Amino acid sequence: MTTLKKQLGNMQRERAMGLENNKHLKIIDPAANDDFIARRLEAISKLAQKIRRITSLPDQARFASQLVDALAHCRISDDSKAWVTEALVKAAPSFEDDGNKDNELGILLVLACGDAIDVAATAASAPSMEFLAQAALSGLQYVSSLNDPQRELLRKDLMGLARSKIQDRGAQARQRQPVPTPVTSENCAAAATIMASNAKWDREEIDLLWWVVTDWSVVGDVRVSTLDAEPACVVSAIETSGLFAGPASQAHRNIATRHVGRLAEEQTPKEFASGSVEARTWARHALQNGIEDISRYPAILPALSIATLTDDQVWEALPASITAGAPLTIADWCRRLVDEIELLSRLGRSIVLTPAR
Structure with missing residues (x-):
């Protein structure tokens, strides 16, 4: 003992x-x-x-x-x-x-x-x-x-x-590194690597700013601000995620939810699934490279499973990992989509940012 x-x-x-x-x-x-x-x-x-x-x-x-x-x-x-x-x-x-x-x-x-x-x-x-x-x-x-x-x-x-x-990964990853000065033959390789890394984050900021200013959904071929809450949620999550050069921070999630952040009403998974058919069409187009992974891992990608449902899928036949979720606001559904798309991207599945129609 x-x-x-x-x-x-x-x-x-x-x-x-x-x-x-x-x-x-x-x-x-x-x-x-x-x-x-x-x-x-x-x-x-x-x-x-x-x-x-x-x-x-x-x-x-x-x-x-x-x-x-x-x-x-x-x-x-x-x-x-x-x-x-x-x-x-x-x-x-x-x-x-x-x-x-x-x-x-x-x-x-x-x-x-x-x-x-x-x-x-x-x-x-x-x-x-x-x-x-x-x-x-x-x-x-x-x-x-x-x-x-x-x-x-x-x-x-x-x-x-x-x-x-995993907290704060997004903000930490985007911290710019100082370029050594003066640049010499001894440190030029390291300096080039640092400048390339900094430029990647600068490019991301420019792309996201352009997306916000233009207010244009490439996938939906429509102004985001004219969409109803659910399609705005889906295309915003997908398109901002497609522009991220690394893990999402809270600031990035806020950009994705800018058109739906004020809506406090909650939707159950079933209600979210019964929303815009057009939004699901857009999602299946943009996420076509990851559809197999979405169906393979529904327990960790439930919001994506819902967002990409086909018209002939019966809700009652879906696994409990999808149907048993708690109600969420549209903004929270959007944040979930951002986080799940990051998982999908880390599995090597790229987002297709071209018009769905």
Whole structure:
């Protein structure tokens, strides 16, 4: 017992900055003893190490989707189940999956993801989990508050952790670097790199300013200010995102919502989906390079899934990751689209900024 308590204390100190795993393990068993917790913490640590080896962005997107399903919809995929079970059996040999352990396995998967995101952000040698944090935040923000207060607390804690790892990226990326002076043969290569980087951000500012001044939607071939709220929301999110040279900051989201920011009325996902058919046509045209990814990862790209619905798709047949979202204002739908398009862009899917008709 002394050894178990020592292990438990070490794991608690290691996790002091991330999720409170001990507290969240009570979701599985409110009366869990030290042995139960220590063995689950060991399994979580092993799983986190595996997660940090997921370096492909498409694989991180798939994993984030599974994470959202595990926490929000109490579903765990077969491959994730096998993954967690293997780690848990090594830590707790007496564990047996009797077919009713999805809740426990899903919670362990979520906590391991939190560990992976937290450690990767603080260890210089660890591969980046920034995209995973961004994708997980996208999916978890979308779902409505969970009925189980303990699971809802875990959702909020994981969102807070993910948000802390990616906040201010947009503003930090756009900070201009000073060009060394005088430029000499020794520093000319570095100076050229810095000037090219600064010029990229200058070009972005000019393009966005021109978009605002002209008030013109390239995709819709119409003045943005003349559109109703929903089509204005969709084309603004798409077209400003197409001009961004890096991650969106709050200022960039404000530009995207300039035509819809004052509308306070909320729309459910179904109401947002039943809006402008023309806007969905524009969205499918502009995002044609990413349609397969949108359908592949609806849990982390739900607003894009709605914005690109075809006329023959039946709402009731869509997955819960799309239909179970909370009501949002049009401005919040617009911000969601901006953030999801950034995920899509990071997956290598470019936006088509040409007229849809």
